Amino acid sequence: MDLSTNYMGLKLKNPLVASASPLSENIDNIKRMEDAGIAAVVHHSLFEEQITREVYELDHHMTHGTESFAESLTYFPEPSDFILGPEEYLNHIEKAKKAVKIPVIGSLNGHSGGGWVKYAKRIQEAGADALELNIYFVATDPDVSGEKIEQSYLDILRSVKANVTIPVAVKISPFFSALANMAKRLDAAGADGLVLFNRFYQPDIDLETLSVVPNLFLSTSNKMRLPLRWIAILYGEVKASLAATSGIHTSEDVLKMLMAGADATMLCATLLKNGIGHAGEILKGMELWMQENEYESVKQMKGSISQKSCENPEAFERANYMKALQSFGKIL
Amino acid sequence: MDRKKVTLDGNEAAAYVAFRVNEVIAIYPITPSSNMGEWADEWAAQDKKNIWGTTPLVQEMQSEAGAAGAVHGALQTGAMTTTFTASQGLLLMIPNMYKIAGELTSTVFHIAARSLAAHALSIFGDHADVMAVRGTGFALLSSNSVQEVMDFALISQAATLEARVPFLHFFDGFRTSHETLKIEQLNDEDIRFMINDDLVAAHRARALTPDRPVMRGTAQNPDVYFQARETINPYYDACPEIVQKAMDKFAGLTGRAYKLFDYYGAPDAESVIVMMGSGAGAAQETVDYLIKKNQKVGLLKVRLYRPFSIKHFIAALPKTVKTLAVLDRTKEPGSIGEPLYLDVVNALVEGGEAGGFKKLPKVIGGRYGLSSKEFTPAMVKGVYDEMAKAKPKNHFTVGINDDVSHTSLDYDPGFSTEPDDVVRCLFYGLGSDGTVSANKNSIKIIGEDTPNYAQGYFVYDSKKSGSITVSHLRFGPKPINSTYLINRANFIGCHLFVFLEKYDILKDIVEKGTFLLNSPFGADEVWDKLPRVAQEQIIKKKLKFFVIDGYKVAKDTGMGGRMNTIMQTCFFAISGILPKDEAIEAIKKSIKKTYGKKGDEIVKMNFNAVDQTLANLHEVKVPAKVTSTIELKPPVVKEAPEFVQKVTGEIIAGRGDDLAVSSMPADGTFPTGTAQWEKRNIALEIPVWDEKVCIQCGKCSLVCPHAVIRGKAYDPKYLTGAPATFKSVDAKDKEWAGKKFTIQVSPEDCTGCALCVDTCPAKNKSDTKLKAINMRPQPPLREEESKNWKFFFNIPDLDRNLVKAGAIRQMQVLRPLFEFSGACAGCGETPYLKLMSQLFGDRAVVANATGCSSIYGGNLPTTPYTKNCEGRGPAWSNSLFEDCAEFGFGFRLSIDKQKEFAGELLKKMESQLGGELVSALLSADQKTEAGIFEQRERVKILKEKLKDIKSADAKMLLSVADMLVKKSVWIIGGDGWAYDIGFGGLDHVIASDRNVNILVLDTEVYSNTGGQMSKSTSRSAVAKFAAGGKPLPKKDLARIAMTYGHVYVAAVAMGARDEHTLRSFLEAEAYEGPSLIIAYSHCIAHGINMTTGMQNQKAAVQSGYWPLFRYNPMLAREGKNPLQLDSSEPKMPLADYIYTENRFKMLTKSKPEEAKRLLELAQKDVNERWRIYSGLAAMPGAGATPAANPATEQKT
Incomplete structure (x- = not known):
């Protein structure tokens, strides 16, 4: 049985990819991922803020209060060199590459054009096999149009592509007026892969302190519906590889995504919840189902129930909404 | 040889050479020499090498005495060893210096010469410290400029190896140690050329080793000690020539030729100034100027002051000299002259005849430049003018106006020699x-x-x-x-x-x-x-x-x-x-x-x-006419008392140099409460009270580091005449029903730190970004709020008897007797001091260790400790850095003795004073505010009665009667004092049963001198002297103190639990024995946002980094466990707290692997500490034994 897949030109032994999460901060975890059968790992993200804010903060704290009082002209010894955020991250990628044979995909997380995109090149130099560009942007400014925001996505992608030769995937959110068009434009701008979707962590309100607090919930399987729909729609419409992320917890989830048209399926919450070894269970489940249902390869099923190939393409469109409402009514 | 031109300061120049010619460097921070140690530590952390290719071992000690001991030991066992210090630090090294010199040991100490604490401490430069060690047997070599510092650091090292006489290489604190100057840098080849490795080997050969065992440091008796002491004479006799030889060798190398006594000026000079130190620069410039005016003047720069070579001195003087003016940068009260002057007089008497002078020159001596007082060409000219007089003044001063002893010389301050091409x-x-x-x-x-x-x-x-x-x-x-x-x-x-x-x-x-x-x-x-x-x-x-x-x-x-x-x-x-x-x-x-x-x-x-x-x-296109009507602001407000107007105000205005001697107190005694008169207006924004949102909890004023935000509860009648914008609401506290309540800010004293706003727990229900106090721009509020502050200030304080000291919302109306200090905006220490002053200030006498708290507490011009409306308040003094516990203990002994004596006299005079009064005075219960008030009233009556009794006992009793009222002794200092330099004394004091309260303001570094590591510094923190992260855990001072059993100990962090801090202060003061409060104080040296410093404190407690507890021996006396843990089990990983602070975070950026390793160990430290403390707190009280009995366990 052939579980292999091609993701952005990377030959993966199966579609399971560990998505960017704190798990990959530890090299031992990456080794365990490989052992569990995972085919590629997306490194935890190097954040734009890490590159910019961190250096500002360091500079601020090294100089704050200095040269003010004769007895304490400074407060810290001045090291001859600093290993700032990116350096640490790059060292980590280098180490990860040495530790495992599976492809290691770097991840850059940011939202604005600027000096940080040049770290894409550094990530490539550190040995990453590909790069995932996570554009995490909440459009809060009422004076900035959707067009402008879309353009900035394309600009960031182009400047990253100009810096590297390794494949670049773009991880985006579903919040575009015309997602299919946006996907096509990203495709045209050179994206080698599209990762669907970024989950925006929604803040909460703490009634005790009357303040807004960050709140991180791990995804559940029902969160996979949104990427499932869009992968099915985009399959065949773009050259870029498609990766599914959000809510993939079981072998069934993986199979569904592949049938919708995903080239790779990304795991995060399930590894955090059930442990890295769970990936092995998913693989076993996949194999079992494929055996039982006489599938020979992943390639064979890929996109088999995409909008293009399924019996009822309208199921992925507005018609499905009506159906859903009608069935909801029946339940009531 | 081509040498690099560099711009650096004197400290770096000295450290540059010292690092290259030593293997062991023992250090301890003291201004202005700390930077030399810091350089050495940084270079060692960077693995830089000395000339023999090895990185010197740099070790911080617990005091300069400790550093000197370590140096002595390292020298005795053969390492090339040095240290750096100044002032009080040098004094602490004296005993070892006698030993090192007595044993003819080669070393160089590099000294940034600084004033000694006498009537006052001063961090600035003069030669008092150097002169205090001239009897130790160290050679004293003076550098006058940054270039000379680098050159002489090397020359002295070369000379000490050959002479075997140890050297003190000194230069003026600040003027040279901190002056940045372009100089030629010596390179490693230069240093190698000057240092003879055979002499290094000889130094090692003299070392103590069991392979060639000898004894040094014997005790000798009257029969031989004297003779043995005289054995060293030939070494001292030879030393000057050895130094000159090294100087000549150096001149051959670099072209810079130095002499033991360097003469500069007219070959036929008649007036010659003799001096050493940086002032020689100004003097040389003046000589150049005057020679161009055909004046016969000269300057003799003394390089090697000890051993003093009469031969070289006489030879260096022009034969034409008629008058010598010897300038000393020190004062030796009671002496017939300052040291250099006396030496010159003596040298002329002993060697003058051989000098070839037509007539033995006249010698006058004078003092200049104490504590970095400016020494200018105008003053030098003044000295030459004086020398030209028929009867020049001797024992003069120059640079000040001495209208008391009339020692000062007149000079024309307008005289300048500044060259046009500069x-x-x-x-x-x-x-x-x-x-x-x-x-x-x-x-x-x-x-x-x-x-x-x-x-x-x-x-x-x-x-x-x-x-x-x-x-x-x-x-x-x-x-x-x-x-x-x-x-x-x-x-x-x-x-x-x-x-x-x-x-x-x-x-x-x-x-x-x-x-x-x-x-x-x-x-x-x-x-x-x-x-x-x-x-x-x-x-x-x-x-x-x-x-x-x-x-x-x-x-x-x-x-x-x-x-x-x-x-x-x-x-x-x-x-x-x-x-x-x-x-x-x-x-x-x-x-x-x-x-x-x-x-x-x-x-x-x-x-x-x-x-x-x-x-x-x-x-700017400058108009032709002056149009402004804006005048400079007066330095102090017009209501200030006369002394503040005439003295303090002048210092604030930057005119302190013009104050005459008569304007200064003769014994260093200053009035308190003067900070209130200086309106600094440094805040860009100030807090503004929203009375509708306020819950009157008192937390804002509790945390205010500068006592600028205050609360008052008062009778509504006092609102008469309130300014229109003065805010007032009904007091919420039930016990204050019918009273009004106001939170008021002093706009001109606020530093704008916003710690109060960050701490305020009350949020505006309709707009939650707003609180009960909010920061607003100061300038538009200044005038109105100043009026409001004045009105507020004059509302009478609430009777202390009506205030529950144990409740923050109430006790915060007590008037702070520590206000408007010059501490950093958002300081984490001062809220504790202010709290102490509110609770006990009217009966407190404070011994303050040198450090931040003594600087913002007692550095002129103004004093933040103040008085209440009855004129009572903390009496404050700073003795030294190292002796604060003993100093405060002395207060207690003195007060206790005087109280005892007063009691004895009361009993003796009972018949004259009345049995009832005497008995009431002797048995007074002063545990409460009311009890203290009543005792004060009794003492008042007693004093009235005593005035009418004409007897020696009455007179004596009158002088000690005040001691019958409770006095609260506070011993205050930072962790550098408590954990390191003053620990021995602190330990001795808590080992006694005397009632003293020790407050350790623990910032976990030497904050005042710029953040050097102390034994309180935690593992993995970066500090100066721990550039690579502190490898070992923090000392547990509390646990050490608890081992005595009779010491009240509390660990507090106001930002974590303020009520716990308050309770600890009250318990500590009430406890009739030694109390130790260790107060976590966030600090600018932590690299944090000072506005949210209290949140850092909270996180420190929540992570278990700083557990809160109280150890109260009174509980043990009741059969209970004296230790109570007052914070809960760690709720978050240590990393989540410490990496919010640059002191920890920066290690992850400079040495990430080491940071990881140390973090793991630091987390273990926290876990272990919690395990031990929770275990101790869980133990049953007295009489019971813990369950874990090894013997029992073995059986089972």
């Missing part, structure tokens, strides 16, 4: 705005990138927040000897507009000079905003006047409050020192060099600032 610039900056670092950078650019010579000297304020810095920069084609401040500037930069309202900034600018002003007002509008005096100077002196809104450029370019790059760019753009384009290129090159390691973003930000600056710099 560009002189003055910059007035706000502390920490980057002005000083920009200037240091400019000196580097000019000194290292052009053939010009450059000099920089920086004058700082005595306040730690909102302070002014003045940079003095000189540039010129010839070496610069001007060792005095600039008073004729070609260029003046004023980097903060409000300085113009306070100071006559332009008084020192020359005609047609250039004035650069950082101004929020543009070129078109600035003129009308200038004070009259500034307009006058600009017109009269025909100044070129430029403005820039540096703060706007800083904001637009992300520079925050840092003006460095912006103002530096302006300076280069308009000063014409370098061609503009060349200068801008040099600035950018320098930015890249300085900030490159901090990342490209920082470099870009600075580049952008340079470009934006040029676009925003404008010349």
Whole structure:
């Protein structure tokens, strides 16, 4: 049985990819991922803020209060060199590459054009096999149009592509007026892969302190519906590889995504919840189902129930909404 | 040989050589020498090597006494060893110095010479410390300039190895130690050339080793001690020639020729000044000037002061000399003259005959420059003028107006020798705005990138927040000897507009000079905003006047409050020192060099600032007429008492140098409560009270480091005549029903730290970003709120008997007797002091260890400790750094003894005073405020009665009667004192049963001297002397104290649990024995946002880093477990707390692997500490034994 897949030109032994999460901060975890059968790992993200804010903060704290009082002209010894955020991250990628044979995909997380995109090149130099560009942007400014925001996505992608030769995937959110068009434009701008979707962590309100607090919930399987729909729609419409992320917890989830048209399926919450070894269970489940249902390869099923190939393409469109409402009514 | 030209200061120059010629360096921080140790530690952390290819071992000790001991030991076992120190530190080294010299041991101590604490402490430079060790047997070699510091550091090292006499190489604190100067740097080959490895081997051969065992340090008896002491004479006799030989060898190498006594001046001079130290620079410049005027003057610079070579001294003097003026930078009260003067007199008496003088020269002696007092060519000229008189004054002073003993010489302050080819610039900056670092950078650019010579000297304020810095920069084609401040500037930069309202900034600018002003007002509008005096100077002196809104450029370019790059760019753009384009290129090159390691973003930000600056710099068209009616603000408010007006105010105004001797107290005693008269207006924003949202919890005033936000509960009748904007609401506290309540801010004393707003728990229900206090711009509020403050201040304080001291919401109406200190904005220490002053200030006597708390507590001009409306308040004194516990203990012994004596006298005089009064006085219960009040009333009656009794006992009892009222003794200091230098004393004091309260303001570093590691520093924290992260855990001072059993111990953190802090203070003071409160104090040295410092405290507790507990021996007496843990089990990983602070975080950026390793260990430290404390707290009380009995366990 052939579980292999091609993701952005990377030959993966199966579609399971560990998505960017704190798990990959530890090299031992990456080794365990490989052992569990995972085919590629997306490194935890190097954040734009890490590159910019961190250096500002360091500079601020090294100089704050200095040269003010004769007895304490400074407060810290001045090291001859600093290993700032990116350096640490790059060292980590280098180490990860040495530790495992599976492809290691770097991840850059940011939202604005600027000096940080040049770290894409550094990530490539550190040995990453590909790069995932996570554009995490909440459009809060009422004076900035959707067009402008879309353009900035394309600009960031182009400047990253100009810096590297390794494949670049773009991880985006579903919040575009015309997602299919946006996907096509990203495709045209050179994206080698599209990762669907970024989950925006929604803040909460703490009634005790009357303040807004960050709140991180791990995804559940029902969160996979949104990427499932869009992968099915985009399959065949773009050259870029498609990766599914959000809510993939079981072998069934993986199979569904592949049938919708995903080239790779990304795991995060399930590894955090059930442990890295769970990936092995998913693989076993996949194999079992494929055996039982006489599938020979992943390639064979890929996109088999995409909008293009399924019996009822309208199921992925507005018609499905009506159906859903009608069935909801029946339940009531 | 081609040598690098570098710009550096004296400390770096000394450390540069010392590091290269030593293997062991024992250090301890003390101003102004700390930087030498810091350099050594940094270089060792960077693995730099000495000339033998090994990295010296740098070790911080617990005190200078400890450092000297370690040096002695390291020398005795053969290592090339050194240390650096100054002032009190040198005094602590004296015992070992006698030993080291007595044992003929080769070493060099490098000293940034500093005043000794006498009537007052001073961190500034003079020779009092050096003169105090002249009997130790150390050779004393004086450097007069930064170049000489580097040269003599090496010459002394070469000489000590040959002579076997140990050397003290000294230079003037601050003037030389902190002066930045372009010099020629010696390279490793030079150093190798001067250091004879055979002599190093000989040093090692004398070492103690069991392979060749000998004994040193025997005890000797009357029969031989004397003779043995005389054995060393030949070594001392030979020493001067050895030094001269080394100087000659050095001259052959570098071309810089030095003599033991260097004569400079006319070969036929008749008047010669003899002196040593930096003042020789000013004197040399004056000699040059006077010789051109055909005056027969000269200067003899004393290099090797000990051993004093009469032969070389006499030989160095011109035979024509008629009068010698010997200048000493020290004072020896009661002596017939200062040390150098006496030596010169003696040398002439002993050796003068052989000198070939026509007549033995007349010698006069004088004092100058104590505590870095300016020593200028004008003063030098004054001395030469005095020498020319028929009967010159002896034992004179110069540089001050001594209207008491009339020792001072007159001189013309207008006299100047500043050469025309030197560009002189003055910059007035706000502390920490980057002005000083920009200037240091400019000196580097000019000194290292052009053939010009450059000099920089920086004058700082005595306040730690909102302070002014003045940079003095000189540039010129010839070496610069001007060792005095600039008073004729070609260029003046004023980097903060409000300085113009306070100071006559332009008084020192020359005609047609250039004035650069950082101004929020543009070129078109600035003129009308200038004070009259500034307009006058600009017109009269025909100044070129430029403005820039540096703060706007800083904001637009992300520079925050840092003006460095912006103002530096302006300076280069308009000063014409370098061609503009060349200068801008040099600035950018320098930015890249300085900030490159901090990342490209920082470099870009600075580049952008340079470009934006040029676009925003404008010349002002100066009108022909003065139009301003704005006058300079008086330094103190007009209501201030006479002393404050006449003395304190003058010091604040920067005119302290002009105060006469008679204006100063003879014994160092100053009035308290003077900080209130200086309205500094340093806050850009101040808190504004929203009375509708306020829950009257008192937390804002509790945490205010500067006592500027206060609460009062009062009778409504006091609202009569309230200003229109004065806010008042009904008091919420049920016990204060019917009273009114106000929270008021003193707008002109606030530093704008916003700690109060961050702490305020009350949120506006309709707009939750607002609280019950909110920061608002100060200027529009200043006038109204000042009126409100004045009104508020005059509302009578609530009767202390009506206030529950144990409830924060109530006790915060108690008047703070510690206010408006010069501590850093947002200081974590001062809220504790203020709390102490509110609770016990009216009966407190405070012994304060040297450190931050003694500086913001007692550094002139103003004093934050103050009095209540009855005139009572903390009496405060600082003895030394090392002896605070003993000093305070002395207070207690004295008070207890006087109280006991008063009791004895009361009993003796019972028949005259009345049995009832005597009995009441002797049995008074003073545990409560009411009890103390009643006792005070009784003492008042007693004193009245005693006045009418004419007997020796009555007189004596009158003098001790006040001691019958409870006195609360507080011993206060930082962790450097409590954990390190003062630990021995602290331990001894808590081992007694005396009632003293020890408050340790624990910032976990030596904050005052710039953040050096103490034994309180936690594992993995980066501090100076622990540049690679502290490898070992923090000392558990509390647990050590608890082992005694009878010591009350509390660990508190106000930001974590304020009520716990309050309870601990109350319990500690109530406990009739020694109490120790260890108070976690966030600090600017932690690299944190000071506004949220209290949150850092909270996180420290929540992570288990700083557990809260109380150990109360009173509980043990009741059979209970005395230890109560008052914080819960750690709730978050240590990393989540510590990595919010730069002191920990920066290790992850400099040594990430080591940071990881140390974090793991630090987490283990926390876990282990919690395990032990929770275990101890869970133990049953007295009488029971813990369950874990090893013997029992074995059986089972």
